[in-house]
Amino acid sequence: AQSVTQLGSHVSVSEGALVLLRCNYSSSVPPYLFWYVQYPNQGLQLLLKYTTGATLVKGINGFEAEFKKSETSFHLTKPSAHMSDAAEYFCAVSDGNNDMRFGAGTRLTVKP
C-alpha cells in the first residue's frame, strides 16, 4: 500500500518569501503524485501532478514540484509567497487506479 508523509503540519512564511512544503511518499509501484490545495470551506483543487516524464512539474498559481525518486520526495515550492496562497495543502500518491492516499496536510500561513 502507498503512503504519504507531509513534514510540518503548519508552515508560516512572509509575503514574498520562498514557499517550501515537504512531501515524502512510499509506493510499491511507480507512483502518480499530486498536490491539492484547499481554501476554507472549499473542496480540494488540483495544483499539479506528476505521472511520467519530466520530473519538474509546473502547476497553477506559480507552484511547482520536483519528483525525486532517489529521495522518494515530491516537495512543493513557490519562489514568492502571496497572501492569497494561504490555504491547506495536501500531497497525495496514487497507483494510477483507485488507490489514492493523502497526507495529513500542511496549513500555509502568509504574513504581510
Place this chain on the structure above:
Amino acid sequence: NAGVTQTPKFRILKIGQSMTLQCAQDMNHNYMYWYRQDPGMGLKLIYYSVGAGITDKGEVPNGYNVSRSTTEDFPLRLELAAPSQTSVYFCASSYPGRESTEAFFGQGTRLTVV
C-alpha cells in the same frame, strides 16, 4: 460544467439517526470515491466504486454503506449516526488513465452528530 455536486452542504444529526449524503458527477467518470476529512488527519477513504454496480471498502468503511446504480450517482449512507462520524465528507471522481488520473472533488458536506 457542474463537475462533482454534493448535497447537503451542512447537516446536524442526532445519535442513532440515519441519513444519505448525495453525490453526483457529470463528467462520465467511472471511478468515484467517498472520503472523510478530520483535523490533522488528512483525507481517509471510506468507500470507492470503479463503475456502476461495483463498490469496495476503503480504509475506514465501518458505519457506512454505499451503492452505485448509475455512473453519475454515488450516495453514502449512514445508518446509525455516532459522534465519531462528525466530520467533513468529500465525494470525488476520476477517470484513471495515463494522463487523466487526478480526482475531482465536490465542495464537501459538513456533518455534526450530537
